[in-house]
Amino acid sequence: MPDDFDYCETLVREGDKDRFVAALFAPRQHRRSLYALYAFNIELARVRELAREPMPGEIRLQWWRDVLGGLRTGEAGPVASALITTVARYRLPVDVLLEMIEARSFDLYDDPMGSLSELEAYADKTSSALMTLAAQIINDGQETGVAEPARHAGIAYAIAGLLTALPLHAASRQLYIPLDLIERHGARPDNVFARNGTPGLKVALAELRDVARRHLSQLTIADIPQVLVPAFLPAALAAPMLKRQERDVDPFSPSPLPLWRRQWLLWRAARHPRRIVDR
Incomplete structure (x- = not known):
């Protein structure tokens, strides 16, 4: 049965072919985690498209902040779950991920x-x-x-x-x-x-x-x-x-x-x- 990381791989294959192909040249044991990171980026990049208005978009970005803060563990979707696992395994700096979220707030406005x-x-x-x-x-x-x-x-x-x-x-x-x-x-x-x-x-x-x-x-x-x-x-x-x-x-x-x-x-x-x- 496909797991959270399989979902991320499919999402990146369909939504970010450049990074999908690039990840194929990384060591096999790290590829699934790369796809989790790249899937997170796709989720942030399409917030405006999905939310259509700034306020729902800001709510979605805040949801991602909560995920990284450990406040949404019971309601995390496949990308969030895979990202949390990846952050813990590779000790990724959460502050850098939070800055990515903050930067993406620009996308929501005209x-x-x-x-x-x-x-x-x-x-x-x-x-x-x-x-x-x-x-x-x-x-x-x-x-x-x-x-x-x-x-x-x-x-x-x-x-x-x-x-x-x-x-x-x-x-x-x-x-x-x-x-x-x-x-x-x-x-x-x-x-x-x-x-x-x-x-x-x-x-x-x-x-x-x-x-x-x-x-x-x-x-x-x-x-x-x-x-x-x-x-x-x-x-x-x-x-x-x-x-x-x-x-x-x-x-x-x-x-x-x-x-x-x-x-x-x-x-x-x-x-x-x-x-x-x-x-």
């Missing part, structure tokens, strides 16, 4: 991302934190010392993903492109929501791609022990995604990397980790 520093902080507490926690799982619960490379890898991957998701976020009036960056180039949030790729907006998006590349350039693969590379594999998709976006004439009609190519890039980076920072 307020724009105010500045580049705010975007980087958001990506650091979500995408980068996920890589740091995944590395600790692969390292059997021991400290890894990879917070700095995880920060750069996570931010680059997050920015590439947010740029790919620009049409989806525009349709729901969410603005992850920093407001100060947009306004500096003479564009407005309404240009995004109207899917109007003005020259100023395109320059702002190009600058944001450069920010992602700068983070990749600061990522030193030698700082990542070979055994921990699977935690960082999603970052191998950042540069190809950014290149693909540059070729798109209309930023609101992107041509995402096909699934087969994403899987091949992950496989290649697993064999040759230096490919993670290909720019």
